[in-house]
Amino acid sequence: TARLWNLENGQPIGSPLHHAECVLSVSFSADGKQLATACDDKNAYLWDVSAILQGAGLEDLLLDKRDKSVRDTFIKQFSLH
Numbered sequence: 001t002a003r004l005w006n007l008e009n010g011q012p013i014g015s016p017l018h019h020a021e022c023v024l025s026v027s028f029s030a031d032g033k034q035l036a037t038a039c040d041d042k043n044a045y046l047w048d049v050s051a052i053l054q055g056a057g058l059e060d061l062l063l064d065k066r067d068k069s070v071r072d073t074f075i076k077q078f079s080l081h
Helices: 049-055
Strands: 002-006 011-017 023-028 034-039 044-048 076-078
Touching: 002 034, 011 049, 034 049, 044 049
Parallel strands: none
Antiparallel strands: 002 011, 002 076, 023 034, 034 044
16 A cells, blocks of 8 residues: 655545555656556556545645645655555
């Protein structure tokens, strides 16, 4: 499982990003709007961070800022099965 976290308030953003097996790797796109995860089940997954933020009512975090990307607002946490 992977989670997105709001570093400003320490709260999780949206639901956990569930995987069938352990998450082995994660990577944000350069613009921070997508997240790729790789799982021990030999699959890769692409998550729409924009949609997750909008669903959580945090679309203000999507504002483009030249000196700070959306990905700098998040921290990744993994839970092993």
